[in-house]
Amino acid sequence: MGGSIPTGGFGSGNPTEGIWQAFEQLRSTFEKRVGPRMGRGDVRAAVLALLAEKPMHGYQIIREIEERSGGSWKPSAGSVYPTLQLLADEGLVSAEESNGRKTYALTEGGRAEAEAAGPAPWESEGSGDDAGFGVLPKAGFELAQAAAQVRRTGTPEQVREAAEVLDEARRRLYSILAQD
DSSP: OGGGSOOTTTSSSOHHHHHHHHHHHHHHHHHHOOSOOOOHHHHHHHHHHHHHHSOBOHHHHHHHHHHHTTTSOOOOHHHHHHHHHHHHHTTSEEEEEETTEEEEEEOHHHHHHHHHHOSOHHHHTTSGGGHHHHHHHHHHHHHHHHHHHHHHHOOHHHHHHHHHHHHHHHHHHHHHHHTO
């Protein structure tokens, strides 16, 4: 079992050193993405869902998304405002200037689009069929933290044992995909 740790491309040829480098890289990747990472389509769906409730300005939309996602998702102004402009170009929202701010509201076409979009991204995150997508990055991050801790403070025997556990976990994860 100890010889099944991949060495190619991971590091210096020492199997345990290579796997720890990979886990450090994985850990740092998850640290950068604390919560679920949403895509452009998710920003669009979120904006439509919020504007279906009431007209809002961009900053309100950002705050509402952060609040409704429990703080795990705060889209940047650089993703919300271009989305609002695109929706306006498509005729799905209208903008009205008030007190120096643009307030956006759905048009009739926008209302139809919002209804067709289904639940807001924060409603489906962590529930139903999507449950694994919210918890998997967190679990991966926690596993990478534990592996890094063993590497830093463990004895050589503990490091070898941890590498075997990780190798077994990798095989089991692939077997989950193979069950289809």
